[in-house]
Amino acid sequence: MTTALRLLADQQQAQDVAQNVFLRAYTHFEMLSQSASAGGWLKTVTRNECLNHLTRHRKRWRLFSDYPQTEHGGPELPVEAVLDQTWLDGMDDARREAHVERALAALPQAFRVPLVLFYFEDLAYAEIAQQLQCSLAKVKTDIHRGRLLLAQQLGPKARELYT
Amino acid sequence: MMTQHDHGDAQLIARVERVLRAQPLQKAPPDLIEKVYQQLALNAVRPWWQRSYATWPAATRAVFVLTSLTAARIVYWVLSSPHGYEAPLRVMTQLSARLWWDGVSRGLGRGQVLLHALCAALPTAWWYVGAAVLMGSYIVCVGCGALVYRSMVRSTVTYEGCLL
Structure with a gap:
């Protein structure tokens, strides 16, 4: 499930x-x-x-x-800007878990699916490329962009919308 | 040598990894197993013709195979003979005459004559052109429908993208 x-x-x-x-x-x-x-x-x-x-x-x-x-909902912030933000600070376990699941679900499918396959299904890049019938380079790019967008979602600005 | 950008990427990877790996499994909804049992019960009472071919009675499968082979043979016979369309019409005309379906028999007989005349009058190429026109019209209709839908029917579009 x-x-x-x-x-x-x-x-x-x-x-x-x-x-x-x-x-x-x-x-x-x-x-x-x-x-x-x-x-x-x-x-x-x-x-x-x-x-x-x-x-x-x-x-x-x-x-x-x-x-x-379009591939995603808007412009991406640079890595440094995303890392500067505090993630999930001050949240208890239940709220943090719910917030992360929400952030993951809000990702565009093109980024969410390879991210989930990589982190939760423990598939290698090559296996993901095979499953999704795309190139290895695309998988790496999508996972990287998925991380960036997820990080934006986990930042305080996005959190305000849920609190 | 690691640049600042590479260092940032490495930090991002580490932070995302830490967050995602810490996520627990999610519980299934409590009614899921009940729904599965309900579906199993429904599947158990389905008649044989709603199940897969592998579960059909042996006699039914044999009849199905024979009927399919016969139908395929008839289709091949119709398509391979010079005026293949005439043979089934002739058979049906004779059959309806035997069954005293006079009206049907006369209608089929006239249909056979008309079809023969039409095929004799039209060059073969026209049939192919006609089929191509029909297919092209269908594709154009589908394409126009899609265009109209996307440009006129679709209103405010929201895509579940990222929040900024």
Whole structure:
């Protein structure tokens, strides 16, 4: 569920994917019940389902989409400006965790997905490039920009909007 | 030698890594497992024709395969013969005559004559041009629809981008 939520950034879609994954696990129950890697199987299937869902959604709405074709929502601050900000200071654990999840969900899909695959699915750059069917250079660029934009989200200006 | 920019990047990577690695797993909604059980129960009572081919009864699968092969053979026969479209019409005309469907039989007979005359009168190239025109019109309609939607129907656009 965590994997689906972070990749899709949508509660309902994540629930649908999780439900489909459990239904598939049921049909493979005999194999999984005797396998030590059942958890890994579930995670891998969830990841693939989410990526397929994102690809289908992107292809379906490319022609009629309401979303502009820009990659992100606005100009990026330089690294130094982002690092100068205080992140998550003075927040208790629950609020901090919720704020980070919100910031992650607010990232554009193009940056959020490789970031999640790198930090939470522990995939290498090459594996991410293979999964997303793009070049290694693009993955590195997207992850770097994702870090920058996430850092902006975690800064005090963004935090004010949620407090 | 590490430049200030590289040092900044390294710090950024370290800080983001620290924040993200500290995130715990999220709990699934409490009704998720119930929904899964409900769906399993619904799947269990579905009739065979709503399930995958692999779960069909053996006899049904055999009939399906035979019917598909027969249909494919008929299609090949129609397409490969010089006036392939006439053969099915002839068969249907004869069949309806045997079943005393006089009206249907006469209609099909006239249709056969008309179709034969039309195909004889029109050059083959016209059929291909006609198909190309139809396909082009369809693509233009879809493209125009998309253009109209994006330019006129779409109002304020918000994209869940970054907050500044």
